[in-house]
Amino acid sequence: MATEKILNGYYLYRPAAWISASDEDASGFLQSQFSNDLSGLRVGEVKYGLWLDQKGKVHGDSFILRSDEEEHFLMSYATNEASLLEKLNRFIVADDVELEGLADQHWGILLLGDGLKFVKNFELGNDGSAILSIENETVYCFPGRRCQQPSMELICRSEALPILETSVVDSCPGIYALSEATVEGLRVYSGFPKVPIDIGPTELPQEGGLEKDGVSFNKGCYLGQEVMSRLQSMGQVRRSLRVVVSDQVLEFGAPIYCENKKVGVVKSSISENGRTAGLALISNSTFEGSALCVGEPGSGTLLNLVPS
Structure with missing residues (x-):
């Protein structure tokens, strides 16, 4: 399957969310809502984390980039901007914070393989992030979280995308554009x-x-913190997200059975050349080699767990 290979290239995309959080209380407000610790985040640095509810369930994720002392940007690959703004605005009471959705004004470039040569031209921070200036255009640069392969994300204003793409291509001879399907795979x-x-x-x-x-x-304290602490000290979850493969297309939300017992559910998947790779939330009591099927107990599509 092509998606198992090391990829060399770049991928253009529009982030699902790019939110400006500004004003004097922005840092404290984000710290009170975000699952990760922002207390030591310096200008130019980036932190990844989640937006949880009181039960510790996941309502979104984002990278938080500190652009200056009173402004941060929240970027997400897939968390809807409007939904995230609605969630955050519900918790602004007396805080001096301004939130503005700007995803429709920005583009991103994912760099993989030889594409990483581009960032070697710049001085990066200890966390691999930086605020770059390319032909007087501001570009935010930070390590990505799409795959095990090293990657970098570049975010710029829509008007600056042609300049940035040209700069990337010129810096990395032989680099090629990647499709959405390839990156998703x-x-x-x-x-x-x-x-x-x-x-x-x-x-x-x-x-x-x-x-x-x-x-x-x-x-x-942050929203969901008590549940996170309790799980860390006393408990463990009963399900895990696993990679599965099949010779048939997998439908999102389809139940997974093992010996007529429901043990999981199909999440996202992608098909290529008659083979499908997917993610599935499966009971931790299910092991590699278990006879799994999707759809109907004992007669559905056969499914195999990929070794962790």
Whole structure:
């Protein structure tokens, strides 16, 4: 399957959310809502995290980029901008915070493989992020979270996209544009959840492995913090997001059975050349080699777990 290979190229996309959070209380407000610790975030640095509810369920994710002392940008691959704005605005009471959705005014470029040569021309921070200036246009640069393969994300104003794309192509001879299907296949086969599609309002971060990089267990109070602390100290989840493969197309939301017992549900998937790779939320009691089927117990589409 082509999506298992190391990719060399770049992919143009519009982020689902690019939100400006500004004014003097912006830092404190975001810290009180975000699952990760922003207290030490310096200008030019980026932190990935989640937007949880009181039960610890996942309603969205984002990278938070600090652009100056009183402004941050929230970027998400798949969390809807309007939904995220609505969620955050509900919790602004006396805070001096201004939120503005700007996704329709920005574009992103994902860099993979030889495309990473582009960022070697710049001085990056300790976390791999930076605020770049390319022909007087501001470009936000930070490590991506789409796959196991190293990647970088570049975000710029829509008007600056032709300049940035030309600069990337000129810096990386032989680089080629990647399709959405190719990038999505790489994500799925790598086991990286798309939030809130694969891990969403009915799931906990731990079910998708998102707590490893997206949750702080040391910071103070934030929405969902009590549940996160309790899971960390006392419990474990019963389901995990796993990579599965099949010779048939997999339908989102289809039930998965093992010996006539429902053990999971299909999440996102992608098909290529008669083979389908997908993500599925499956009971931790299910092991590699288990006889799994999708659709109907004992007679549905056969499914195989990919070794972790």
